[in-house]
Every structure is written in C-alpha cells, then in structure tokens.
Amino acid sequence: MILPIVAYGHPTLKKESDEIDQNYPELKNLIQNMFETMYNAKGVGLAAPQIGIPIRLFIVDGSPFKEDEGAEEDPKAKGMESFKKVFINPIIENEEGETWAFGEGCLSIPSIRENVSRKEKIYISYYNEKWNLVEEEYDGYAARIIQHEYDHLEGILFTDHLSTLKRKLLQKKLINISKGITTVDYKMTFPKAKNKR
Ligand code: NI
Numbered sequence: 001m002i003l004p005i006v007a008y009g010h011p012t013l014k015k016e017s018d019e020i021d022q023n024y025p026e027l028k029n030l031i032q033n034m035f036e037t038m039y040n041a042k043g044v045g046l047a048a049p050q051i052g053i054p055i056r057l058f059i060v061d062g063s064p065f066k067e068d069e070g071a072e073e074d075p076k077a078k079g080m081e082s083f084k085k086v087f088i089n090p091i092i093e094n095e096e097g098e099t100w101a102f103g104e105g106c107l108s109i110p111s112i113r114e115n116v117s118r119k120e121k122i123y124i125s126y127y128n129e130k131w132n133l134v135e136e137e138y139d140g141y142a143a144r145i146i147q148h149e150y151d152h153l154e155g156i157l158f159t160d161h162l163s164t165l166k167r168k169l170l171q172k173k174l175i176n177i178s179k180g181i182t183t184v185d186y187k188m189t190f191p192k193a194k195n196k197r
Contacts, residue, residue, distance in 0.1 A: 002037050003037045004189045005041060005046075005050050005108060005187065005189070006189045007108055007109070007178055007180070007189060007190045007191065008174050010052065012049045013050070013108060015049065016054075016154055017047075017049055017056045017152075017153045017154075018055055019055075020056065024055070030048075030053070030057075033051075034046050034051065037051065038107075042064070043107045044062050045060040045149040046059055046149070047149045047152030047153060049153065050107060050108050050152060052189065056088065056153045057086070057089075058090070058152065059085070060087070061085075062080040062083035062141055062145055063080060063084065065077050065080040065141050066080045076141050076144075079140075079142065080140075080142065083145075086128055087124075087128075087146070087149070088126060089126060090126035090146075090150060091124065092122050092123070092124050092146075093123040093124060094122070095119040095121065095122050095123075095147075096119060096120075096121050097119050097121040097139070098120050099117045100120055101117045102141075104148055104158045109177060110177065110182050110183070110188075111173075111184075112173060112174075114162055114170070116148075116158050116161045116162070118144060119147075120143065121139045122146060123135070123137050124136055124146060124150075175192075177190070178190060178191050179194070180194075
C-alpha cells in the first residue's frame with residue numbers, strides 16, 4: 001500500500017523519534033508499505049517520520065545510483081546495486097574522514113536540491129528486519145543516504161544543515177511546500193494546505 005508522505009512543516013518531521021521493540025504491531029507490513037511508497041516516489045531512502053510515524057526506522061535502496069551516468073567508474077557508487085536495507089533503532093557510532101558536499105533532496109521537500117556537507121565515513125549499529133544486531137561501516141553514497149535518513153529520526157532535515165542565508169533564500173519555497181503549492185507526482189500530506197488533500 002502506498003502511504004502519503006508528509007511534507008515540510010509537518011510536526012513529525014521536527015520530532016525526535018522513539019525506539020521500537022519486537023512487539024511493534026504490523027512491523028513487516030509497515031516495512032513493505034514503506035518500500036512501496038519509496039519506489040513509487042522514486043526515492044532512495046525513506047524514514048518512518050516521513051509517513052507520519054515517529055519511530056526509529058528507515059529503509060534504503062541505493063540501486064538508482066548505479067544507473068547514473070559514470071556510476072561504474074565512480075568509487076562512491078561502489079556496492080550500491082545491492083544496497084537495499086532496513087535499519088531499526090540505528091545508532092551512528094562514529095563519523096570520520098573528510099567532509100564532502102553533495103546535492104541532496106528529500107521526498108518531504110519536493111523540487112528542492114541543495115549541497116550538504118557531511119563526513120565521508122560512518123560506523124553504524126542497528127537491527128535488521130530479522131531483528132539481528134548488525135554493525136557496519138559505510139562510505140560514499142551509502143553513508144550519505146544513511147546520514148540523511150538518520151537525521152530524520154532526530155527531527156533534522158537537510159535544510160537544517162544549510163547556511164542561514166541559504167535557508168532564508170529558500171524560506172518562501174519551503175512555506176509554499178507546506179501549503180501544498182508545489183509540483184509532485186506522488187501522494188503527500190501538506191500540513192498547511194487550505195484544502196487538505
Ligand atoms: Ni529526507
């Protein structure tokens with residue numbers, strides 16, 4: 001089932017999400033719906049707060065990065081064809097390396113893309129969909145996607161990483177998105193829309 005994605009301005013996007021345990025109801029179903037929702041919106045990551053559920057869960061599938069031109073030679077795209085994962089109660093244990101800028105977008109903030117600087121390497125622990133505890137390290141686009149989705153669990157959006165000036169320049173666009181004044185071809189909930197759709 002495709003779920004509506006909540007847009008910029010929705011309170012859940014500003015909230016710190018809660019951990020879940022193995023008794024969380026209908027988790028398998030929720031994960032499946034999240035994948036369906038993400039693929040329908042052509043995203044490479046989706047966090048539960050983006051569908052209005054403030055729990056520490058996100059999913060990723062980086063395979064579209066492999067379809068980009070030059071991806072074969074791009075070391076940052078290494079392993080992306082099999083980067084389809086579920087992260088439950090993740091903890092980024094450490095981030096290291098050089099910071100690099102990359103133009104990020106977000107399904108909750110359609111049609112805006114801005115450079116965000118993040119460290120190149122992360123160490124993360126999390127539970128997978130079988131509730132096995134996993135510890136891994138990532139770099140390249142995989143680390144980038146995880147850092148972006150992990151931020152959602154902390155109530156942080158990529159726009160929060162931008163300079164005050166940049167944010168000011170985007171302010172009008174962001175307010176319009178929260179009102180539903182934007183072009184998007186997937187189902188969304190706009191918190192400030194006059195006629196809720
Ligand atoms: Ni996002």
